[in-house]
Amino acid sequence: MVDSDKLLRFYRQMLKIRLFEEQVNQLYLGAKMPGLAHLYIGQEAVAVGVCEALRADDYITSTHRGHGHCLAKGAAIDKMFAELLGKADGYCRGKGGSMHIADQERGNLGANAIVGGSAGIATGAALSAKMRGTDQVAVCFFGEGALGQGLLYECMNMAALWKLPVIYLCENNMYNEYTHYSETTAGTIEGRAQAFGIPTETIEGQDVELVYRTASKLIERARKSDGPSFLLCNTYRFHGHHVGDIDRAYYRPKKEEEEWKERRDPVKLLADKLVRSEIVDRQFLAGTESEIAGEIKSGADFALNAPYPDATEVDQDVYA
Amino acid sequence: MVDSDKLLRFYRQMLKIRLFEEQVNQLYLGAKMPGLAHLYIGQEAVAVGVCEALRADDYITSTHRGHGHCLAKGAAIDKMFAELLGKADGYCRGKGGSMHIADQERGNLGANAIVGGSAGIATGAALSAKMRGTDQVAVCFFGEGALGQGLLYECMNMAALWKLPVIYLCENNMYNEYTHYSETTAGTIEGRAQAFGIPTETIEGQDVELVYRTASKLIERARKSDGPSFLLCNTYRFHGHHVGDIDRAYYRPKKEEEEWKERRDPVKLLADKLVRSEIVDRQFLAGTESEIAGEIKSGADFALNAPYPDATEVDQDVYA
Amino acid sequence: MAKQAQTTAGRAITFAQAINEALAEEMRRDPKVFILGEDVAEAGTPFKVLSGLVKEFGKERVIDSPISEAGIAGICVGAAMTGMRPVVDIMFGDFATLVMDQMVNQAAKTHYMSGGKLTVPMVMRTTLGATRRSAAQHSQSLHAWFSHIPGLKVVLPATPYDAKGLLKTAIRDDNPVVFFEDKMMYQQKGVVPAQDYTIPFGVADVKRAGKDITLVATSSMVEVSLKAAEILQASNISAEVVDVRTTVPLDKETLIASAQKTTRALVVDEGYERYGVTAEIASVIADGAFYYLDAPVKRMGAMDVPVPFSPVLEDQTVPTPESVAETARKLCGKM
Amino acid sequence: MAKQAQTTAGRAITFAQAINEALAEEMRRDPKVFILGEDVAEAGTPFKVLSGLVKEFGKERVIDSPISEAGIAGICVGAAMTGMRPVVDIMFGDFATLVMDQMVNQAAKTHYMSGGKLTVPMVMRTTLGATRRSAAQHSQSLHAWFSHIPGLKVVLPATPYDAKGLLKTAIRDDNPVVFFEDKMMYQQKGVVPAQDYTIPFGVADVKRAGKDITLVATSSMVEVSLKAAEILQASNISAEVVDVRTTVPLDKETLIASAQKTTRALVVDEGYERYGVTAEIASVIADGAFYYLDAPVKRMGAMDVPVPFSPVLEDQTVPTPESVAETARKLCGKM
Ligand SMILES: Cc1ncc(C[n+]2csc(CCOP(=O)(O)OP(=O)(O)O)c2C)c(N)n1
Ligand SMILES: Cc1ncc(C[n+]2csc(CCOP(=O)(O)OP(=O)(O)O)c2C)c(N)n1
Ligand SMILES: [Mg+2]
Ligand SMILES: [Mg+2]
Numbered sequence A, B: 001m002v003d004s005d006k007l008l009r010f011y012r013q014m015l016k017i018r019l020f021e022e023q024v025n026q027l028y029l030g031a032k033m034p035g036l037a038h039l040y041i042g043q044e045a046v047a048v049g050v051c052e053a054l055r056a057d058d059y060i061t062s063t064h065r066g067h068g069h070c071l072a073k074g075a076a077i078d079k080m081f082a083e084l085l086g087k088a089d090g091y092c093r094g095k096g097g098s099m100h101i102a103d104q105e106r107g108n109l110g111a112n113a114i115v116g117g118s119a120g121i122a123t124g125a126a127l128s129a130k131m132r133g134t135d136q137v138a139v140c141f142f143g144e145g146a147l148g149q150g151l152l153y154e155c156m157n158m159a160a161l162w163k164l165p166v167i168y169l170c171e172n173n174m175y176n177e178y179t180h181y182s183e184t185t186a187g188t189i190e191g192r193a194q195a196f197g198i199p200t201e202t203i204e205g206q207d208v209e210l211v212y213r214t215a216s217k218l219i220e221r222a223r224k225s226d227g228p229s230f231l232l233c234n235t236y237r238f239h240g241h242h243v244g245d246i247d248r249a250y251y252r253p254k255k256e257e258e259e260w261k262e263r264r265d266p267v268k269l270l271a272d273k274l275v276r277s278e279i280v281d282r283q284f285l286a287g288t289e290s291e292i293a294g295e296i297k298s299g300a301d302f303a304l305n306a307p308y309p310d311a312t313e314v315d316q317d318v319y320a
Numbered sequence C, D: 001m002a003k004q005a006q007t008t009a010g011r012a013i014t015f016a017q018a019i020n021e022a023l024a025e026e027m028r029r030d031p032k033v034f035i036l037g038e039d040v041a042e043a044g045t046p047f048k049v050l051s052g053l054v055k056e057f058g059k060e061r062v063i064d065s066p067i068s069e070a071g072i073a074g075i076c077v078g079a080a081m082t083g084m085r086p087v088v089d090i091m092f093g094d095f096a097t098l099v100m101d102q103m104v105n106q107a108a109k110t111h112y113m114s115g116g117k118l119t120v121p122m123v124m125r126t127t128l129g130a131t132r133r134s135a136a137q138h139s140q141s142l143h144a145w146f147s148h149i150p151g152l153k154v155v156l157p158a159t160p161y162d163a164k165g166l167l168k169t170a171i172r173d174d175n176p177v178v179f180f181e182d183k184m185m186y187q188q189k190g191v192v193p194a195q196d197y198t199i200p201f202g203v204a205d206v207k208r209a210g211k212d213i214t215l216v217a218t219s220s221m222v223e224v225s226l227k228a229a230e231i232l233q234a235s236n237i238s239a240e241v242v243d244v245r246t247t248v249p250l251d252k253e254t255l256i257a258s259a260q261k262t263t264r265a266l267v268v269d270e271g272y273e274r275y276g277v278t279a280e281i282a283s284v285i286a287d288g289a290f291y292y293l294d295a296p297v298k299r300m301g302a303m304d305v306p307v308p309f310s311p312v313l314e315d316q317t318v319p320t321p322e323s324v325a326e327t328a329r330k331l332c333g334k335m
Helices: A004-029 A044-051 A067-072 A077-084 A119-131 A144-148 A150-161 A189-194 A208-223 A254-263 A266-276 A282-305 A311-315 B004-029 B044-051 B067-072 B077-084 B119-132 B144-148 B150-161 B189-194 B208-223 B254-263 B266-276 B282-305 B311-315 C002-008 C015-029 C053-057 C069-081 C093-098 C100-113 C143-147 C160-172 C220-234 C252-262 C277-288 C311-317 C321-331 D002-008 D015-029 D053-057 D069-081 D093-098 D100-113 D143-147 D160-172 D220-234 D252-262 D277-288 D311-317 D321-331
Strands: A059-061 A138-143 A166-172 A200-204 A229-234 B059-061 B138-143 B166-172 B200-204 B229-234 C011-014 C033-037 C062-064 C085-090 C123-128 C153-155 C177-182 C189-192 C205-208 C213-217 C239-243 C246-248 C265-272 C298-302 D011-014 D033-037 D062-064 D085-090 D123-128 D153-155 D177-182 D189-192 D205-208 D213-217 D239-243 D246-248 D265-272 D298-302
Touching: A004 A044, A004 A067, A004 A077, A004 A208, A004 A266, A004 A282, A044 A067, A044 A138, A044 A166, A044 A208, A044 A266, A059 A119, A067 A077, A077 A282, A119 A138, A119 A150, A119 A166, A119 D069, A119 D100, A138 A144, A144 A166, A144 A189, A144 B150, A150 A166, A150 A189, A150 B144, A150 B150, A150 D069, A166 A189, A166 A208, A189 A200, A189 A229, A189 B189, A200 A208, A208 A229, A208 A266, A266 A282, A311 C311, B004 B044, B004 B067, B004 B077, B004 B208, B004 B266, B004 B282, B044 B067, B044 B138, B044 B166, B044 B208, B044 B266, B059 B119, B067 B077, B077 B282, B119 B138, B119 B150, B119 B166, B119 C069, B119 C100, B138 B144, B144 B166, B144 B189, B150 B166, B150 B189, B150 C069, B166 B189, B166 B208, B189 B200, B189 B229, B200 B208, B208 B229, B208 B266, B266 B282, B311 D311, C011 C015, C015 C033, C015 C053, C015 C160, C015 C177, C015 C189, C033 C053, C033 C069, C053 C062, C069 C085, C069 C093, C069 C100, C085 C093, C093 C100, C093 C123, C093 C143, C093 D100, C100 C143, C100 D093, C123 C160, C143 C153, C143 C177, C143 C246, C143 C265, C143 C277, C153 C160, C160 C177, C160 C189, C205 C220, C213 C220, C213 C252, C213 C277, C213 C321, C220 C239, C220 C265, C220 C321, C239 C252, C246 C277, C252 C265, C252 C277, C265 C277, C265 C321, C277 C298, C277 D277, C298 C321, D011 D015, D015 D033, D015 D053, D015 D160, D015 D177, D015 D189, D033 D053, D033 D069, D053 D062, D069 D085, D069 D093, D069 D100, D085 D093, D093 D100, D093 D123, D093 D143, D100 D143, D123 D160, D143 D153, D143 D177, D143 D246, D143 D265, D143 D277, D153 D160, D160 D177, D160 D189, D205 D220, D213 D220, D213 D252, D213 D277, D213 D321, D220 D239, D220 D265, D220 D321, D239 D252, D246 D277, D252 D265, D252 D277, D265 D277, D265 D321, D277 D298, D298 D321
Parallel strands: A059 A138, A138 A166, A166 A229, A200 A229, B059 B138, B138 B166, B166 B229, B200 B229, C033 C062, C033 C085, C085 C123, C123 C177, C153 C177, C213 C239, C213 C265, C265 C298, D033 D062, D033 D085, D085 D123, D123 D177, D153 D177, D213 D239, D213 D265, D265 D298
Antiparallel strands: C011 C189, C153 C246, C205 C239, D011 D189, D153 D246, D205 D239
């Protein structure tokens, strides 16, 4: 069982992501953010459950929907907002933006705007860990849409052959952009990994404790050189594919959205559990929330007031 | 059961491939053939068993080791030799060579020098058949090495989703060039297709009757719009990876080669069966062999004496 | 010009509508034409370019695919070889990286390798262009790669009129054609004839006549060059703007003739400048107009950096009317 | 020259041995360097270039992979980002089609997109060149594609000496480097120093001094150009042969200075001519030497056709000493 301090920490982390993303949406609606962003709201338990089971020096690779992974791995709110606004204080000096935040110090090898594009990177990081004789582990986050990309299969084959310490972490939120995954996914998702002899687990991704426990087990396995595994988390994105995807009834029933929000909101579920188990009361949680809301607000303010990179930076760092 | 006329026809076709390939080897050794070629000797039962179960208007796609598929689908010996020698009378006017022979009239959409490169073409031909409302079927031949290519998985997924009339035909001859397939293939081969809900069969690929019967069943299935399937044929290439691959003890034991040649030679096995079943006697088979040997010789002679394409053809047919 | 006469009889529609109409009309005309791509059916693509097509033609001819660029390109190659005329939708030009084997080793070579027997009449539609704050993996203009490959044709329309006429030509062509649409142009309007028309490949279009300098431009850079010409006008420099429309086949004659006339040329394109299409076009002009040129042929492409996210950085990477006008002015010796 | 002094102390080895030695020495020097590719271990690649390495370094550092070009390239990107220095072997340059996403959208952009934090110190070794009767999918020279992409460096050695020195530089470089080896050159011999040496990127090498015309060449075409220079000698034309050695970074100064001196330039490369690297190099020279040139800069690449199998056809597609000499002679006004 997970102790109550940990559960509280999970709650803080999940809420941080939730409020961060809501703020991102506001920045977008207020025309303060350049471009678009893909919100992680609804999926917080996956990133937090997994990243809490990782060490600081373990690796993750992330996706276009990557803010949650990034925060869960320990990124600072202010530097993330700064990146989203294209400011010099951002994680990538404003050069990466929402879809490319990387945070090398915490082992985040970067979000990736190519669906499935990080399968090689995560697998390579695992090979590297093995060759360098560390016991680091790599987690490759991807949406179920990435199952359409051949690269993933090429990499799973090699990970299995060479027993690499990598966990393929599939977040099935049921939609590839505007298309239901059943229209794009034949057979079973688990079969895709089992074909290579990779053990799989399928879990409810809205239960952070379950995600944490399952991830811990698979990470331990990888750390002990027992090879790769595949973890399928069933989850849901509460918002549109990106911040601009408002009218979505044509591809996704409103009722489905409402049901998930009501019954399977990972933040609510954990809050209820914390209260039910008498770990904390509602008032405490409200306090936590306003505390985090404060951090989010000051992070966003920092970013809004931060300077843009100097124009001369445009051709810097093309080459190392 | 397969009737004796058919068995005799299988024999002729297999022997044709065998003798054709031996002639190719001679042309190479005699420095009469430009470049290299990958001999199909040892795998004849697969191409013949499958193609005999196909209609003339069905499609196949083939590989770098493609002479057998091409002949089995009905190509003419002389035009094939002409192509291998780069002559104007070749199937591709000498522009394709060994690795690119295509024979559109008999539904052969071409050999392919990119391992796994024809998975899309075969699947697309099946989609096309379905859209045009014909009941044509497509067979995608590939070696087990192609299981390393992501494209195959992308295509199998779509074939399964859309119930396309395509058969993925994996010839496991146990080697990817100079590397044993166990070093490159994790898990199971069948699992690769089963993951997409594609039914699979695994058979001894040296038994032409078995190949024919199994292929017939899967082709019938595809023709009736019941969707794709995957057929794994265990087989062996008796020669090197290509004609120049002579010293191969470092990657493949001589003993293994000898055992296959002795006990699992598909041509010998069928000859034995024909005699054992008293369909024909040894003398008859000898007659057949010298007949085919004659065809091979005159085909090769035709090609040797045929003219090269005119130099001006070099920039013709770049565009249709 | 014939074009003028035609267009007055037309209606003003957006670039996106022009694409949509071309597809709809060709799909009505020829049952062999179909569309395959990610989110092409009900969603009509993220850019809404294909909106409504699935209603008319059904999900059998406007097919939503998994996120499998290589796979869908390959499937279109096979379908094209066997009697269909597929149009594959590759959402962002940056994903071209995933289809190169199917387009280059398969589609482009099949006709030649088969000695002229097999044909691959397919169109790959994709996008180009930066300044959408989409960062390095969603902002590239990779048409130079395809232009390099014998067997492919490459189309870069710059107006709704051209987009519609060229796309129809592409669909009717018996070869693999790669068709690049500038994402920033989708909402721009232009007059398009009511009746059926096509525009031949390999015919550059003089979008503005002039006599002091030739601005050769592609796709998004045609409008930029036209605006630059306006700016130059104020300095009494008369710029001719030539839109190449197709990089393959390339209408060398028109480009060279224009440069011979004006004696100066600047080639503008949104792909990375280094080893980009401006290099080929500039070389062709520098060679063909050598004895007429009063100044070296100059080139402007996107800056040779991965496209940065931050607006203050990104906006520097693409030629603008001002930067084009400035380079042109220098080239004319008027600074 | 320093180079002369060095080489006299060396031994004559083949191009393949030069590659092999560079790898072996770098792997000895730095435990982070490893090799990943198809048939690289016991087989030592089909070209036998890596023979013996697995014996010294073991299967953990000379790793046989499945036939998964995209996968192995991607794995090398990840390994490079996390402290290793991988060398990925892509057997034929034609298979570059399969690794473009990993090399271009990932490897090339990571350093920039991360604001300079992450680096990808990897080398992709691959081949180029035709005339091996290997037909359209095993004969291409696709270095133009990589040269177009900011973030990548592109190396094209033309001698064993250059191959060894440049490969060592590539392995020590902190960026993704694409290294092209001409398959037909593997057995050619050249003198290479016994001691450790590297050759800096971005420094063109004047392989032969001359005064009437500059032949700018890459890789396989350096030898062809040197032979053409011999032929031209007989017609009293003194040709300077400049080997660019790296297309990125490109040593513009040396190329321009040579053309300014000789007043004529011909650029020769084995990639498809259209939109190929000759276009960039010719543009750079035509611009930089504009006021010195007595004739337009000319280019010779591979013919713009998929490489045909038949020897009588294939041999026409690649520049030869004779065809280069003939074009050069024309350019010098001596026909
Ligand atoms: C290779 C590639 N193809 C297409 C896209 C466009 N695209 C961006 S996100 C997306 C859907 C991804 O779905 P999934 O992997 O399930 O992730 P989710 O958005 O649900 O988190 C698509 C098609 C892309 N970015 N990369
Ligand atoms: C994409 C690609 N990678 C590598 C090669 C080089 N190559 C040619 S054949 C071959 C081995 C293929 O093995 P398999 O698919 O089992 O076919 P087999 O040769 O055994 O018939 C390799 C690696 C290639 N042609 N294409
Ligand atoms: Mg999803
Ligand atoms: Mg094999």
